[in-house]
Amino acid sequence: MPPALDRIRVGSAPDSWGVWFAEDPAQVPWRRFLDEVAEAGYAWIELGPYGYLPTDPRVLREETDRRGLKVSAGTVFTALHRGPAVWEETWEQVARVAELTRAMGAGHLVVIPSFWRDDKTAELLEDPELTPDQWRLLARGMERLAREVLDAYGLALAVHPHADTHIDTEAHVERFLDATDPDLVHLCLDTGHYAYCGGDSVKLIETYGERVGYLHLKQVDPDVLADVTRRGTPFGPAVRQGVMCEPPGGVPALEPVLAAAQGLGVDLFAIVEQDMYPCPPDKPLPIARRTRAFLRSCGA
Template sequence: MPAAHSPSPPSGSPAPSSPGRIRVGSAPDSWGVWFPDDPQQVPWQRFLDEVAEAGYAWIELGPYGYLPTDPARLRDETERRGLTVSAGTVFTSLHRGPDTWDSTWAHVAQVAELTRATGAGHLVVIPSFWRDDKTAELIESPELTAEQWRHLTTGTERLAREVRERYGLDIVVHPHADTHIDTEAHVERFLDATDSDLVNLCLDTGHYAYCGGDSVKLIETYGERIGYLHLKQVDPVVLADVLAEGTPFGPAVRRGVMCEPPRGVPALEPVLAAARKLDVDLFAIVEQDMYPCPPDRPLPIARRTRRYLRSCGA
């Protein structure tokens, strides 16, 4: 569903200047969950118990198959813990052209069906990596050709249109390290080439900083395109080493490049302040990448992070 604007005042009354509402949540990622099934990850029941215990009311689905995929069971498990789903997540390779559409849609439709059944209104779309996140082997060039950019932008618009018409969901594209939508230049090129009525962003503050971007500047410049937030920080010391050594994203996470706020960058208080000035309701989902991690590590971090975000007014 589109971000909800404040209701119009009665005729003749001055317009209120109240800021938009920020709905804070967390995600399986913050519990070290990257895959549907992995012995290094906490069981989904523990994730749901602990995310509620940490003080969050909103969650994402995470990798499809980690949480129950039966809609009735999923609703029962979330509702009895006071949790509501904000979005599902899909991975796409739309820059590879029309031949990838059928396989892409099969994956998207599966996730979108479950996302709609939860009552959520967003689908987070993450582009595919250009290198293997474990071996650093190049899968394809980090730079797209002009034709590949056309495939990416037209394919994303088609995806947005189909998802909205069939499932009533809005897509938000997630700039991500080691993908073709990463740096400020790539993000701006993507936004300038896509229809704002169809395609908006999930701004992940950590990934954008990882790739050299300024989240506050992006919000202030392209505010009408910000449809969703992921709150995350990077450790600047670890990041400097990662960039100098050309470390791929997966191993960088294992080195602790994504850190607990407020220990890293960007500062989240000005990001949230800039987002509130947009005067729209936004989800702000905490995502601290830390796969793999000890099972007792996430909950204390989640509690501290929630307290910190409250101190930032969220």
């Protein structure tokens, strides 16, 4: 039997049910998501895109309580490398999500940087590389956001490296971590996105373990990734091509990632996210059951 991963709290997210937007006819209704994520054996969920699940905390708490579910985090997108001009707009979005996140008893806010290219058309929206001044604005902006979210809502900030954003590759992630206050800014390590961008999750945990405050569990299909990389396919079409696959069929191997995370000696959420937008409505539940069984076999 594998050693018990008693510091790892496993959950799943609307993303694993093909949910990317607050409203979209291609997505399963929110009640079905809640029913099925509980049926698959998960106790923890994320909020997903704000407005997909009920935003009235009384309603949402009633719905989650009766299914034995609890919320681990909310998620926001930001473009803080653009400087003070975007602060008010950013805070307006963050405050809505943070308020609901706190009301649901969660302690984390996952922050995803804005995309530098359109995830459907591949149109360049910005230069893929930030200037030194933009890196400075990004670092200071994330520190300010972390401080104000903690002060106002008691939530810990976890920045999510993501494909087609400015925090993606190993070099970019390390530059970001080295430029930000370790007491304020932590990382949501998404194993799939990091592998998609060429990173080694175990190495990151071993090198910057004190910065890892949250995990997303995901794998990539190396054959599909090779084609995506060769063609320069943007992230959205890559997902439709099946670049994110069901574990344990892809990379990175999750067993050593979970063992390294357990070795940090702190409690960590490990939320399954298998990007599948869009997907047939009957596809997610069997995958979720098998993934939960696989993670149990790893000791989680």
